[in-house]
Amino acid sequence: MKKIAISFSFLLFSAAAVTAADDPIAVRQALMQANAASAGAASAMLKGEMDYNPVVAKAAIATFHSTAEAMGDFFPEGSNVGETRAAPAIWENPDAFRETLAKFRTDAAAAVEASGRDGPADLEAFRLAVMPVLSNCSACHENFRLEDD
Template sequence: MKIRVVFAAAIIGAAGLSPVIAADEPQVVRQEMMKKVGGATGAMAKMVKGEVDFDAAAALAALTTMSEVAATYGDFFPEGSETGMETEAAPAIWSDRAGFDAAVAKFKASADAGVAAAPADLDALKAVFGPITQNCGACHEVYRLKKS
């Protein structure tokens, strides 16, 4: 019996329950969401800068990712998630929740406009990419802590 208990404890320890639990933490979820947005932004930025050829399907996929993230992003800032898990969320999110929600809504609207436009060429992508990145930057200025 002792061997089973020790073995079970070893399995649990090796499995690392902390990371499994942490993956459900709102700070971790929103960080993963922002990584998706960052990847989507990067893919489009390379097209806009001429570093890669324009790809309508890739552009639409990136815009769709942004729209999907924006749809629920604000839900992952509940009271009590202001700190921990290396969050970069600024206190202004909770002290100015209406402003934060409005910023997320602007980002969602610009991403949705990009999806609806379904850019068929580079100029069309540039037209929707600018407003999206402006909304990203504006939100980060107020609602994201600066890395030191």
């Protein structure tokens, strides 16, 4: 299971790296898809819809951390047009966007640290580690993502 989770994360980020130079929007979308998958697994464990698994928890946290570290590099000028849900506020208020990303990075790094080598010891440890990270997702989406039509 651990190898599968690690391989899955590696695959997602490898795909993102391949397209990075050519299409920052596609990279952002791949990163958000990886985050969504991790949020789905985290949410299922937190709600008791899925048994707690420290390996899956660790993989979710690692994905959030990787996304947090990479995300800021994929919003260059001009990447606000096309098939994107990135809100104009990203380019209109870049300082606020950078602050939001910095908080995401800080909280994701803290979650990695808290999860230890083998993942959070139990569901409560996972909850304490991941909830600050997930709150960043909500805050960023509220301020810097366009809603679906």
